[in-house]
Structures are given as structure tokens and as C-alpha cells.
Amino acid sequence: xxxxxxxxxxxxxxxxxxxxxxxxxxxxxxxxxxxxxxxxxxxxxxxxxxxxxxxxxxxxxxxxxxxxxxxxxxxxxxxxxxxxxxxxxxxxxxxxxxxxxxxxxxxxxxxxxxxxxxxxxxxxxxxxxxxxxxxxxxxxxxxxxxxxxxxxxxxxxxxxxxxxxxxxxxxxxxxxxxxxxxxxxxxxxxxxxxxxxxxxxxxxxxxxxxxxxxx
Ligand code: SF4
Numbered sequence: 001x002x003x004x005x006x007x008x009x010x011x012x013x014x015x016x017x018x019x020x021x022x023x024x025x026x027x028x029x030x031x032x033x034x035x036x037x038x039x040x041x042x043x044x045x046x047x048x049x050x051x052x053x054x055x056x057x058x059x060x061x062x063x064x065x066x067x068x069x070x071x072x073x074x075x076x077x078x079x080x081x082x083x084x085x086x087x088x089x090x091x092x093x094x095x096x097x098x099x100x101x102x103x104x105x106x107x108x109x110x111x112x113x114x115x116x117x118x119x120x121x122x123x124x125x126x127x128x129x130x131x132x133x134x135x136x137x138x139x140x141x142x143x144x145x146x147x148x149x150x151x152x153x154x155x156x157x158x159x160x161x162x163x164x165x166x167x168x169x170x171x172x173x174x175x176x177x178x179x180x181x182x183x184x185x186x187x188x189x190x191x192x193x194x195x196x197x198x199x200x201x202x203x204x205x206x207x208x209x210x211x212x213x214x215x
Pocket of ligand 1: 060072073074077078079080194195196198199200201202
């Protein structure tokens with residue numbers, strides 16, 4: 001029998017039958033935290049890169065819908081890896097148990113609903129710019145409340161339609177907000193506490209349960 005002590009994504013140490021500790025070979029997907037970190041940094045230089053974040057929406061949903069599995073969360077999510085790295089290896093987490101209410105179904109689905117309403121709000125703001133009833137706002141809204149001037153990353157937006165830029169500002173706001181929430185709960189509790197109530201995780205879990213006929 002093998003005992004597995006998981007430290008970092010893909011960085012497990014195996015205590016095999018002979019009692020030896022052997023490093024598990026890292027796979028390419030163990031480095032996806034670099035992609036997540038790069039994405040966040042690029043948003044400070046060119047807001048249009050925010051569009052790439054849609055990949056993190058469609059791939060997990062696609063895998064859950066087609067295969068009925070949460071492989072994205074278990075293997076390919078760079079954001080989860082990033083929290084594990086910062087909270088684990090870099091010791092930025094207090095490593096305390098996650099409060100019970102965060103794990104409750106009612107909370108996870110309430111947070112998902114809130115998140116989707118705010119997402120719809122962001123899409124509506126994009127539509128208003130598309131319909132010429134509102135002008136482009138070069139701001140990133142953090143935690144759905146704080147409007148941060150973000151004109152320094154807007155140089156390239158002159159070459160695209162204003163609604164394309166508006167969506168980028170809105171979507172980057174969503175990504176930055178979820179990262180900040182994830183970092184706060186990472187510091188307060190376990191490194192991957194965000195995964196307990198992450199809307200994408202809740203959605204894919206719900207889809208997998210429906211697909212696999214579980215309640
Ligand atoms: S729950 Fe969210 S953050 Fe965690 S691994 Fe899944 S998609 Fe990534």
C-alpha cells in the first residue's frame with residue numbers, strides 16, 4: 001500500500017513498500033499556476049488579455065458537461081494551484097480549518113447565485129456600451145464595490161469596439177475579485193479555502209452530480 005503526503009500539486013512524496021520516499025514526477029499541468037499568475041499580471045498592462053479568462057469558464061464547464069467529471073478542479077486549475085503554493089510552500093496561510101458555514105450547501109449556492117447576478121450585471125453594462133447608451137468606463141471594480149481607475153492598461157482599447165473593452169474591464173474585475181477573496185480566505189484558513197465556495201467549483205460539482213444521477 002502507498003501512503004501519499006501531498007505538499008504541492010504534483011509534488012507528492014511516496015512512501016513505498018520499502019519505506020523509501022520518492023519524488024513524484026511533475027507533469028505539465030502542475031505548472032498551470034504560472035498561467036494564472038501571468039493572467040493577473042497582464043491585466044495591469046493590457047486589459048484586453050482579460051478575454052483569455054473565458055477559457056477558465058468554458059473548459060471546466062465543458063469537462064463537467066461532457067465527461068461528468070471535475071478533472072479541471074482536480075488537475076488543471078492554475079488558480080487552485082496558486083493558492084496551494086502561496087499558502088503552502090510560501091507559508092502565507094494560517095492553515096486553520098475552514099468555517100463550517102462556508103462548506104454548507106446553502107452558502108455555496110447562495111454565493112453562486114450572487115456571483116451569477118453580478119456577472120449578469122457586468123454583461124448588461126457591456127450591452128449598454130454596445131448599444132451606445134453608455135460610455136466605456138476604464139475602471140476595475142473590486143469586490144463589486146470599489147472602482148479602481150485602470151486607464152493605465154487601456155492603451156490598446158482604441159483599436160477595438162468600446163464594448164469589447166468594457167467586457168474586458170468587467171471580466172477582469174470578476175477575476176481579480178475572486179482572486180482577492182481567495183487570497184483572503186487562503187490567509188485566514190487553509191490554502192485552498194476558496195475551492196470550498198468557488199462558484200465554478202459549485203457549478204461543476206452540481207453538473208457532475210446531475211450527470212451521474214446523485215442528489
Ligand atoms: S474550486 Fe474553483 S479555484 Fe478550486 S480548483 Fe475548482 S475551479 Fe479552481
